[in-house]
Amino acid sequence: MDIAVVINLRSRGGSAAVADKCQAELPQAQILTSRSIEELGHFTRGLSAGRSSLMLSAGGDGTAIALLNTMRHLPASAGEPMNLGVLPLGTGNGWAHATGAPPWRIAVEQLGRAARADAPLPLRRFDLLEVGGMLTHFAGTGWDAQIIEDFHRQKTGLGILPRSMREGLAGYLQGLITRTIPRTLLGRSPVIELTNTGDDALGIDDAGRPYPLPGGEHGKVLYRGPASICAAGTSPNWGFKFRAFPFAGLVPGRFNLRIYSGSSTEATLHARPLWRGDHPIPKMQSWLLTGARVTYDRPVPFQAGGDRLGFAQEIVYRIASEQVDLVDWPRMAA
Secondary structure, eight states: OOEEEEEETTSTTOOHHHHHHHHHHOTTOEEEEESSHHHHHHHHHTSGGGOOSEEEEEEOHHHHHHHHHHHTTSGGGSSSOEEEEEEEOSSSOHHHHHTTOOOHHHHHHHHHHHHHTTOOOOEEEEEEEEETTEEESEEEEEHHHHHHHHHHHHTTSSOSSOGGGOSHHHHHHHHIIIIIHHHHHHSOOOEEEEEEOSSOOEEEOTTSOEEEOTTOSTTOEEEEEEOSEEEEESSSOOSTTOOSOTTTTSSTTOEEEEEEOOOHHHHHHTHHHHHHTOSSOTTEEEEEESEEEEEEEEEEEEEETTEEEEEEEEEEEEEEEEEEEEEOHHHHHO
16 A cells, blocks of 8 residues: 655644654655645655555644645646545544544554555545635635634633643634634624525425525525625534534535524524534525635635635635545444
């Protein structure tokens, strides 16, 4: 099995210890410990034949997305989906949780056993979003993007927690409680317009089943009004096992776009159902789309794959022509 490993030293769990473990379990693997996209690009261009049978991403969602986008334009990357394994070494680890990844040491040991046995990898295929010319598995605006912004700001700003405790879920909660919620209580949600730019839209009924949406044809406005969150994904999980897109993958070749128009108080009252991805939830709307354009009445924070991308006033989503095959870790362990 031809394996290449990319370890993001800037991710929360990336370290030389991860590289040492990968080297011990996967002695034939090509390994990069990286702090920059430039190093990643040089590494992927130098791989034999331009692609390995498995790319192992040791970082968070942002690391996996950077790897996908770096590999995207290599000549050997055209055609078949990339085989990607994602270790939970980032902050939110949405893709790692969606694929059932165990703690990284166990995952590397499982992969080592499979490599020594030359066993076929159990894989799950995921569609991808294209937003602004980049591939990702989720992106959006509203509280999700604002929480990411506030998470990074709380690391060095005023807060309840000591600096040593401001990473991970504790830091997200501190940013949410001390920054995001107070801001939403004082301000108004942006007004948005969602237009279907792809195939006729599918709605989701109360039983979670897709159906052709009357008035959802190409070019139709699907929603106009306030939105606390407007986000799209092709994988169910955001970070920390938050099922932000419970209908992602329900219909292959479509992404799940969701709009929540409730207040922060209403979201707090429905926090557990929202976290679990329950359906239906008051003031939550879901569509399955192949393309969409969202315009806002003012610039809003925007994130893709859990990374901040600044502010935007118009965003165009489309289902990407590329797909990715991710290691299905529970089946690997079976």
